[in-house]
Amino acid sequence: MYISINNELFLQEDANISVADLSIQRGYGIFDFLKTINNRPIFIQDYFNRFYNSAREMHLEIELNREQLHEAILKLINKNNIPNSGIKIILTGGFSDDGYTMVKPNLIIIQIPLNIIESESSKALALVSYNHQRQIPQVKTIDYLQAIRLQKFVRENGADDLLYHNNGKVRECPRANFFIITENEIITAKDEILKGITRSKILSLDIPNYIFVERDFTLNEVYHAKEAFISSSTKNAFPVDSIDGKLIGNGKNTITKLINDKILELIALDQKG
Amino acid sequence: MYISINNELFLQEDANISVADLSIQRGYGIFDFLKTINNRPIFIQDYFNRFYNSAREMHLEIELNREQLHEAILKLINKNNIPNSGIKIILTGGFSDDGYTMVKPNLIIIQIPLNIIESESSKALALVSYNHQRQIPQVKTIDYLQAIRLQKFVRENGADDLLYHNNGKVRECPRANFFIITENEIITAKDEILKGITRSKILSLDIPNYIFVERDFTLNEVYHAKEAFISSSTKNAFPVDSIDGKLIGNGKNTITKLINDKILELIALDQKG
Numbered sequence: 001m002y003i004s005i006n007n008e009l010f011l012q013e014d015a016n017i018s019v020a021d022l023s024i025q026r027g028y029g030i031f032d033f034l035k036t037i038n039n040r041p042i043f044i045q046d047y048f049n050r051f052y053n054s055a056r057e058m059h060l061e062i063e064l065n066r067e068q069l070h071e072a073i074l075k076l077i078n079k080n081n082i083p084n085s086g087i088k089i090i091l092t093g094g095f096s097d098d099g100y101t102m103v104k105p106n107l108i109i110i111q112i113p114l115n116i117i118e119s120e121s122s123k124a125l126a127l128v129s130y131n132h133q134r135q136i137p138q139v140k141t142i143d144y145l146q147a148i149r150l151q152k153f154v155r156e157n158g159a160d161d162l163l164y165h166n167n168g169k170v171r172e173c174p175r176a177n178f179f180i181i182t183e184n185e186i187i188t189a190k191d192e193i194l195k196g197i198t199r200s201k202i203l204s205l206d207i208p209n210y211i212f213v214e215r216d217f218t219l220n221e222v223y224h225a226k227e228a229f230i231s232s233s234t235k236n237a238f239p240v241d242s243i244d245g246k247l248i249g250n251g252k253n254t255i256t257k258l259i260n261d262k263i264l265e266l267i268a269l270d271q272k273g
Numbered sequence: 274m275y276i277s278i279n280n281e282l283f284l285q286e287d288a289n290i291s292v293a294d295l296s297i298q299r300g301y302g303i304f305d306f307l308k309t310i311n312n313r314p315i316f317i318q319d320y321f322n323r324f325y326n327s328a329r330e331m332h333l334e335i336e337l338n339r340e341q342l343h344e345a346i347l348k349l350i351n352k353n354n355i356p357n358s359g360i361k362i363i364l365t366g367g368f369s370d371d372g373y374t375m376v377k378p379n380l381i382i383i384q385i386p387l388n389i390i391e392s393e394s395s396k397a398l399a400l401v402s403y404n405h406q407r408q409i410p411q412v413k414t415i416d417y418l419q420a421i422r423l424q425k426f427v428r429e430n431g432a433d434d435l436l437y438h439n440n441g442k443v444r445e446c447p448r449a450n451f452f453i454i455t456e457n458e459i460i461t462a463k464d465e466i467l468k469g470i471t472r473s474k475i476l477s478l479d480i481p482n483y484i485f486v487e488r489d490f491t492l493n494e495v496y497h498a499k500e501a502f503i504s505s506s507t508k509n510a511f512p513v514d515s516i517d518g519k520l521i522g523n524g525k526n527t528i529t530k531l532i533n534d535k536i537l538e539l540i541a542l543d544q545k546g
Contacts, residue, residue, distance in 0.1 A: 003292060016289035017297070019381050024290070024365065027300030058422050088372070092297065093421060096310060099361065099385070102421055108292050112372070135408065136418060143418055144299035145409060148321035148366060148375055149331050 002079045004109035007064065007072050009079060017106060022093025023033065023108045027093035029142040032198075035114060035233055036085045039077050042233075042270050043071065044053065051089060054139045055187055060091050060105045071177040086112040086234060114234060123231065123255065124241035128159035128174065129219055133166040136194045147174035161230075162244060166192060169216045176232035178240075180217065180225035181210070181255050187221075190214035198231040198263065207260050210255065225249060229256040236263045275352045279429035280337065280345050280354060289381060295366025302365040302415040303327040307470075308506055309358045309388060312350050315506075315543050317343065319346060319470045327412045333364050336514065349382055359385040359507060363395045363415065368420060387507060397514035397526065398503065400446065401432035402492055404457035406439040410465045420447035421530075434503075436516060439465060442489045451513075453490065454483070454528050455500035463487035471504040471536065476533050480528065504527040509536045 003015035022028040032051040035042050048066050055062050064072060074085055074147045092107040097103075106260055130153070132146050163178060164171045170176055171189050177199040185205065188199065203212050222228060228240040228251045237260040239253040274322045276288035293300040308315050321339050325347040328335050337345060346360055363381040370376075373543070405419050423435055436451060444462050445451055450472040452461045459480065461472065476485050495501060499522045501513040510533040512526040 005292070015292050017292055018286075019278070019290055019363070019383065020289050021297070022421065023297045023300065024294070024302070024363065024381070025361075025415065026421055027296065028418060028421045029297070029300065029413040058418075059425055064293075076313075080428075090292070090297065100417075100421070102424060106298070110292065116399075133410070135405070136422070141418055142298065142300040143416060145301060145331075145414055145416055148295065148299055149409070150374070151375060152332055158517045168450065 001082075003074060004072055004076045005182055006107055007068075007113055009076065015108075015175075017039060017108070018095050018114050020095040020097075020099065021106060022099075022102065023090075023142060024095050025096060026093065027143060027145075028058075028102070029090055030058055030060065030087055030140055031090040031142055032140055033086055033088050033233055035121070036087060037267065037271050039083045041073060041077070042267050043201070044073075044090045048198070050140060051091075054104065054141070055091055055166060057136070058141070059102065060076050060093065062105070062117050064107065065240070073109060076111055080111050082113050084114050087116050088112065090243070094247065096112055111230065124239040125160045126242040127161055127163040127240055127244075128157040129163045129165055131167060132164045133171065133192060134164065134194070137171075137194055140194055144174060158245075162198065163222075165219055168218050170219060170222060173230055175233065177228035178236075179229050179231065180222055181227040181229075182225060184210055185213050186210050186255070186259075187215065187217050189211045189216065191216070191257060194235070196231055198233055198236060201263055202231055202237060202261060202264055205259060206257065207262075208256065219244075223248070227253050227256050229253070229259070265273055274355075274384065275349060277345055277349045282349065288381075290381070291368050293368040293372065294379060295372075295375065296363075296415060298369060298535055299366065300416060300418075302363055303331055303413055304361055304363040304415055306359055306361050306411055307508055309350060309356065310358045310540065310544050312348070312354070312450050313544050313546070314346060314360060315540050316470055316474070317346075319473070323413060323498060324364075324469065327414070328364055330401060330409070330412045331414070333366065333374065335378070335380065338378065342491060346382060348401075349384055349434075353384050355384055355386050357387050357418070358405040360389050361385065394503065397432045397512040397524070399431060400425060400434055400436040400513055400517075401430040401514040402438055402517050404434045404440060405437045406444065406465060407437065407467070410444075410467055410524055417447060422428055429445075431518075438477060441491050446503055449503035449508065452502050452504065452510075453495055454502075455498060458486050459487065459528070459532075460486045460487065460490050461484050464489070469504055469506070471506055471509060474493070474539055475504055475510060475532055476537055476541055478532060480531065480535075483528065492517070496521070498527050500526050502526070502532070509533050509540075
């Protein structure tokens with residue numbers, strides 16, 4: 001497998017960077033993550049919008065323009081030939097002489113095999129809530145200090161992942177947005193979250209008898225929801241069946257499945273281009 | 274110059290690590306920073322206390338025990354021969370197959386020349402305040418997202434560095450603790466900060482006519498202080514003469530200088546061993 005560093009291809013075992021990089025020295029970097037199906041990147045312009053925006057917010061310059069970045073990704077896809085994959089684009093603060101001052105960013109593109117079928121057939125998720133507000137939430141930074149640190153906590157609580165809330169206001173999962181479904185509303189947080197591409201696709205759907213609402217909501221509303229699901233580039237709309245050990249709804253997840261089907265249709269459309 | 278990676282010495286230009294490391298992938302790592310004077314590390318056991326504690330808090334295992342880490346540092350000092358230096362010890366989440374799960378940490382030790390005389394003779398600092406609470410504040414993580422991102426903001430405000438506050442409660446600078454001096458008190462934050470080694474040395478001093486107080490205090494108290502200073506391993510006790518464009522005290526910094534002298538005495542004592 002090859003990895004692209006500053007638009008040069010390296011074998012995985014040679015894909016190294018200097019320990020002077022500001023990601024290692026100061027955790028400074030952004031990234032984005034999109035998937036390919038049959039070697040075609042899905043919704044790539046949406047991901048580029050977010051990636052270039054993250055870079056601007058963090059004062060990082062991307063040496064490649066969108067066309068050049070697209071080409072760099074296609075070059076990697078072509079070289080690796082992993083039809084169904086995740087593409088991770090990382091932009092770090094670059095090599096810094098004093099370990100503090102920002103310089104010329106490093107751009108790293110990594111491709112990871114994704115077993116799309118398997119992930120779709122797995123069971124619903126158990127989440128455990130945790131009081132944490134991500135910093136600079138609108139930017140897809142590489143900061144996962146809490147998520148990684150809490151892996152043990154998640155395991156100890158018999159959960160699959162975290163659900164962050166800010167003093168009771170539900171926010172997001174570390175790598176996914178979060179929705180609940182009530183009698184006639186599909187609700188997701190509006191503020192202080194990373195706005196996922198899949199989340200925005202879901203909000204554009206037409207679901208009969210339901211309206212989408214972006215607002216703050218509480219853990220108590222979550223516990224009493226009819227359905228709950230996460231959205232992400234790899235999982236699309238994926239059911240959650242328990243939170244903090246409390247079962248959510250009747251476990252049928254009818255609306256979540258409908259939403260997931262409609263997302264798969266959008267992906268199929270994009271795939272045809 | 275040599276850099277130690279997992280207790281092996283590499284020339285600076287060969288000191289690279291795989292892009293699979295969790296510091297690059299997820300900003301996951303801790304570090305510590307101590308100085309050497311005439312090739313002797315100062316207060317090394319205090320720094321080790323903090324470093325091993327940071328590792329424990331982040332569920333990272335350090336393969337070397339204290340004696341072995343001490344030896345690794347002395348080996349680097351001996352090889353590089355930079356008598357007055359900063360020693361940065363970084364412990365990352367290690368190489369992760371899935372870019373998320375913690376594995377075997379990587380330990381990196383970097384030595385940086387420090388011009389101690391120069392830093393002591395430079396002028397007082399101007400700070401600009403910013404509302405930000407560091408996450409997991411008691412741990413010296415590599416998370417400097419806000420500090421690096423705000424370098425432009427600091428410059429635009431004609432300042433030298435940031436002073437973080439949490440909704441008005443003064444906390445710390447990105448790389449230093451912060452003190453104010455009133456009529457008869459020397460005040461520094463108690464909670465939600467990284468407790469610096471120099472800070473703890475200062476709190477142990479005997480300053481005639483003054484008592485040390487660890488408590489929350491406000492920006493307004495800062496603006497009306499008689500003196501203000503930062504403490505850090507490189508700067509010891511270093512005067513601050515303006516915050517948010519407001520001049521602090523009369524600029525003489527008598528007590529700050531006294532504190533700095535006493536810290537220098539402690540360092541000299543430790544140096545003699």
